[in-house]
Amino acid sequence: RQDDILATGGVHIGGTDFDKQLSLAGMMPLFGYGSRMKSGAYMPTSHHMNLATWHTINSVYSQKSQLALGSMRYDIEDTGGIDRLFKLIEQRAGHWLAMEVEETKIQLTHADSRHVPLDRVEPGLSVDLTRALFESSIENLLERVRGSVTQLLTDASVSVAQVDTVFFTGGSSGIPALRHSISAMLPNARHVEGNIFGSIGSGLAIEASKRYGC
Structure with a gap:
């Protein structure tokens, strides 16, 4: 069915890219990010x-x-943040913090905010991360996705009005801001959702079987 494929395209953006932007916007300021030097x-x-x-x-x-x-x-003028950074490094807790950010991203798919206790670093330390902050932090990534969709439509010689279905798959496709962004671009398209976490792997397995007979 090669004739069914009118064009292909994409951008190299994955779930960890969204994690990174949320971390920089909401978590890293507690560890000195944005601090001023003397x-x-x-x-x-x-x-x-x-x-x-x-x-x-x-x-x-x-x-x-x-x-x-x-x-x-x-x-550093205010050493509070960098001192927390030292504690985090001393505990080799970077991946723990990254997992907290990832879990927050997942929770913000359904909730408006998440309270994140950080007592492991400092007793009583915590932060409230909101969906609004998350969406603001990933706007540059969403713009790249929108640009890719626009280019894809151009390459395929397909108008916005002609797109009647959008298939969402992959964990990041569950991010509300991403879905809303695509919906605004393709208002006539219905949304079809596959196995968000398994369909990509299944597709790769099917393709591997075709190519290598596994």
């Missing part, structure tokens, strides 16, 4: 970026990274 400049962000990105979390535990952070501390 010079008035902002604190360098590499440590926070690494902590907010799943595959680079371990890099903040290196001796080189910790030495750089230690030398920076004396130039």
Whole structure:
């Protein structure tokens, strides 16, 4: 059925990209992200970026990274955030924090906010993360998705009015802001939902069977 495929396209955005934006917007400020140096400049962000990105979390535990952070501390105006960052690194709790962010993203699919206790880092420390904050933080990602859809329609020579169905799959397709964004672009399309967490894997298995006879 190759003739049924009019065009293909996409953007490299996954669930962890949404996690990263939520972490930077709502979690990392507690750990010094956005802090000012005594010079008035902002604190360098590499440590926070690494902590907010799943595959680079371990890099903040290196001796080189910790030495750089230690030398920076004396130039920070308010050391509360960076001291929490030291505690987080000392406990090697970066992945724990990332899992809290991921769970918050999942909960915000159905709830307006989630209260996240952070007593592991500091007694009594917590943060309330809201859907509004999450949606604001991922707007740049949603814009890239919208751009991809627009390009796909152009490549396929299909008008917005001609699209009658949108199939949602993958965990991130459950994010309300993403669905609303697509719905606004394709108002005539009905929504069809597959196995959100299993259909992509099933499709890959079917394709592997066709190619390799597994």
